[in-house]
Amino acid sequence: MRRRRIAGLAAALALGAAISSGQDAASGLDDRWQVTAFGGGWNALTHPYIYRSPGFTSVVAFGNAPAYGLAVGRDVSSVLGLELAWTRTSPAEQFVGSPPTPIRTVTINQIELDGLFYLRRGTFQPYAVFGMGGSNTGQSFGGTNLTIAVGLGVKAFLDRHFAVRADVRVESTYGNEGTPGAPAFCDSGGGCYFYRSSWYWSLPVTAGLTYAF
Numbered sequence: 001m002r003r004r005r006i007a008g009l010a011a012a013l014a015l016g017a018a019i020s021s022g023q024d025a026a027s028g029l030d031d032r033w034q035v036t037a038f039g040g041g042w043n044a045l046t047h048p049y050i051y052r053s054p055g056f057t058s059v060v061a062f063g064n065a066p067a068y069g070l071a072v073g074r075d076v077s078s079v080l081g082l083e084l085a086w087t088r089t090s091p092a093e094q095f096v097g098s099p100p101t102p103i104r105t106v107t108i109n110q111i112e113l114d115g116l117f118y119l120r121r122g123t124f125q126p127y128a129v130f131g132m133g134g135s136n137t138g139q140s141f142g143g144t145n146l147t148i149a150v151g152l153g154v155k156a157f158l159d160r161h162f163a164v165r166a167d168v169r170v171e172s173t174y175g176n177e178g179t180p181g182a183p184a185f186c187d188s189g190g191g192c193y194f195y196r197s198s199w200y201w202s203l204p205v206t207a208g209l210t211y212a213f
Helices: 003-029
Strands: 034-042 049-053 056-062 067-077 080-089 091-094 101-105 108-118 123-136 144-156 162-174 194-196 199-212
Touching: 003 123, 003 199, 034 080, 080 123, 091 144, 108 144, 123 162
Parallel strands: none
Antiparallel strands: 034 067, 034 199, 049 056, 049 194, 056 091, 067 080, 080 108, 091 101, 108 123, 123 144, 144 162, 162 199
16 A cells, blocks of 8 residues: 555656646746857947147047857746846047058956847747847946947857847947036046037847857
8 A cells, every 4th residue: 555655646746747847848938057258349329528738629539349258047937038148348538530540459347137038939049139238338438337238139049059149239328427527537637528418329230159058
């Protein structure tokens, strides 16, 4: 009798596990952790600054530059994944002209929490992205500013663990910090940088390799 009860309990547990597994598969939920290494290009869309010094004024922009980074996250439902992403790029800061006049190279480190809203599950997974975070250029060059990102992407799984991935995003960074009308920062030569508007825009385009475990 005891053996029958044990066998019955084991069968019930196995049936429950099978049902749970079947429900997860049917819902498209993949609750494994996913790590993505990516690279691509960071493209400036607007000119963020006006530079003013005695006897000289010019619009200042960032040039386009390579970008790379790392993202770690997991799916929390069949339609939503969350990930924390770090991106690094080093565009040239330059006076706008023909040709542009380089000033210096600025390193931008961006940390962002992104939501991936899946449009389809399976081997091929297109998704929309919405994220928020901060872009840091160092305390001597404006500090850390709020950044909001929207975009589209896709993952294509090659097997159970590996996928290739591509993302196109439009990012907007809030630059109107501090006292209105005050400079964002000043250089050692007596010139100061003022934000031209409250937000400036960029377009990162990246591709990478994802490992799920």
